[in-house]
Amino acid sequence: MMIIAVDGPAASGKGTLSKRVAHHYALAYLDTGSLYRAVARDTVIAGGDPRDEAAAVAAAEKLDPKTFEDPGLRARGVGEAASIVAAHAQVRAALLAYQRAFAAQPSGAVIDGRDIGTVICPNATVKLFVTATPEERARRRYLQLAEGSIPVTEDEVLADIRKRDERDKGREAAPLVKAEDAHLLDTTNLSIDAAFKAAIDLIDAALGRSGSAS
Ligand SMILES: Nc1ncnc2c1ncn2[C@@H]1O[C@H](COP(=O)(O)OP(=O)(O)OP(=O)(O)O)[C@@H](O)[C@H]1O
Numbered sequence: 244m245m246i247i248a249v250d251g252p253a254a255s256g257k258g259t260l261s262k263r264v265a266h267h268y269a270l271a272y273l274d275t276g277s278l279y280r281a282v283a284r285d286t287v288i289a290g291g292d293p294r295d296e297a298a299a300v301a302a303a304e305k306l307d308p309k310t311f312e313d314p315g316l317r318a319r320g321v322g323e324a325a326s327i328v329a330a331h332a333q334v335r336a337a338l339l340a341y342q343r344a345f346a347a348q349p350s351g352a353v354i355d356g357r358d359i360g361t362v363i364c365p366n367a368t369v370k371l372f373v374t375a376t377p378e379e380r381a382r383r384r385y386l387q388l389a390e391g392s393i394p395v396t397e398d399e400v401l402a403d404i405r406k407r408d409e410r411d412k413g414r415e416a417a418p419l420v421k422a423e424d425a426h427l428l429d430t431t432n433l434s435i436d437a438a439f440k441a442a443i444d445l446i447d448a449a450l451g452r453s454g455s456a457s
């Protein structure tokens with residue numbers, strides 16, 4: 244069973260890349276950021292504060308996977324609230340079984356997030372750590388938000404990204420860090436197609452196959 248673990252900071256392009264990689268190898272795909280975003284959304288809907296671990300754990304224990312595609316999860320403030328609930332160790336513990344079960348499906352899987360190569364799937368077949376400079380990530384996220392007519396400046400997006408990077412890297416529970424055996428993929432100067440080709444080359448090399456990106 245093939246498991247590809249993809250980690251990296253916000254707006255590095257790991258979701259875009261992971262979906263294409265999953266399609267290329269006919270693997271199932273899970274964006275684990277959606278789980279933390281959904282916990283943040285449900286905590287607030289229930290009248291709780293994302294900083295309150297008990298309130299966030301209550302939401303995590305009732306999570307409904309059918310809501311992971313909710314477009315509201317992509318709203319600007321939800322990423323910030325998600326990184327607050329994600330810092331609670333008990334929230335992470337409540338989401339562990341779902342992610343491990345997804346990874347264990349017989350068809351294999353591509354899973355992206357922050358701790359996939361380090362905590363969720365330490366024995367993944369191949370691990371990628373996808374990154375780009377904060378400025379390039381802010382530019383990409385700004386364009387994405389502008390497309391959805393969300394009124395925000397690029398400087399505000401950069402400030403959001405820096406704050407989230409700091410929280411995700413600095414927390415005690417499963418901080419964002421490259422697994423020692425992950426392949427680093429810096430997409431700062433790569434188009435989406437070039438990043439996909441670089442990923443397939445890395446994965447095929449790790450699998451002992453010759454390149455097959457198209
Ligand atoms: N290599 C690239 N070059 C230019 N734009 C890119 C590249 N990769 C992704 N993008 C664009 O950047 C935006 C963010 O990409 P994506 O959502 O895949 O990032 P992400 O790392 O999954 O973000 P998040 O952590 O918030 O889930 C999207 O609009 C996507 O189309």
Ligand SMILES: Nc1ccn([C@@H]2O[C@H](COP(=O)(O)O)[C@@H](O)[C@H]2O)c(=O)n1
Pocket residue numbers: 253254275276277279280322325326327329330355356357358359407411
């Ligand atoms: N495995 C993961 C995935 C996500 N998080 C936290 O959720 C926030 C939102 O994630 P996106 O990928 O949708 O940007 C993120 O900032 C992390 O705090 C996580 O901790 N672990």
